Amino acid sequence: MELTGEYVPGTWDMSVKQVETYEASGGTKGTTIMGKPVVVVTMRGAKSGKIRKTPLMRVEHGGSYAIVASVGGRPSNPDWYHNIVADPEVMLQDGPDRRAYTARLATGDERRVWWDRAVEAFPMYADYQRKVTREIPVFVLDPA
Numbered sequence: 001m002e003l004t005g006e007y008v009p010g011t012w013d014m015s016v017k018q019v020e021t022y023e024a025s026g027g028t029k030g031t032t033i034m035g036k037p038v039v040v041v042t043m044r045g046a047k048s049g050k051i052r053k054t055p056l057m058r059v060e061h062g063g064s065y066a067i068v069a070s071v072g073g074r075p076s077n078p079d080w081y082h083n084i085v086a087d088p089e090v091m092l093q094d095g096p097d098r099r100a101y102t103a104r105l106a107t108g109d110e111r112r113v114w115w116d117r118a119v120e121a122f123p124m125y126a127d128y129q130r131k132v133t134r135e136i137p138v139f140v141l142d143p144a
């Protein structure tokens, strides 16, 4: 189910520009960072109700994805974390493919499995986790 409403870009220029390039090229440009694949997740703002779009590392397995609220190892969760908690119905664009997913916070064994997949896809996640005391949240996105 498509998310409708006014898109309001975030405040990190790098992320905003990556979304613009990704979408303007139909998912053929701006699809990597540091040589690793990136997806774009569209969500609803928890406070504003506006449409928000966030580029995140691509972690995929069996048609489901994980998105990792690492924010480069900052001490607090990113704003987008609160959006997903408030409304788990998102769109995820992986290259040219854009589909609806339902997100859930991974815990216990499931988080361990997906965390390992995430670190395999983007090893810096392990460095980020070592830097912070918070347990970096991992959401699993299943096809809606």
Ligand SMILES: C[C@H](OP(=O)(O)OC[C@@H](O)[C@@H](O)[C@@H](O)Cn1c2nc(=O)[nH]c(=O)c-2cc2ccc(O)cc21)C(=O)N[C@@H](CCC(=O)N[C@@H](CCC(=O)O)C(=O)O)C(=O)O
Pocket (backbone or CB within 6 Å): 009, 010, 011, 012, 014, 015, 018, 033, 038, 044, 045, 046, 047, 048, 049, 050, 052, 054, 055, 056, 057, 068, 069, 070, 071, 072, 077, 078, 079, 080, 081, 082, 083
């Ligand atoms: C800077 C802030 O963005 P943020 O949601 O905290 O997200 C910070 C970063 O995680 C975000 O920029 C990511 O795209 C960075 N990032 C990754 N960030 C990650 O956390 N994990 C990744 O795997 C990741 C990969 C990645 C790849 C490429 C790239 O270009 C960036 C990448 C922001 O733009 N805030 C807005 C508000 C955003 C928002 O969603 N507000 C909500 C309210 C949220 C709340 O309730 O607190 C609303 O509209 O209602 C603002 O201050 O105006």
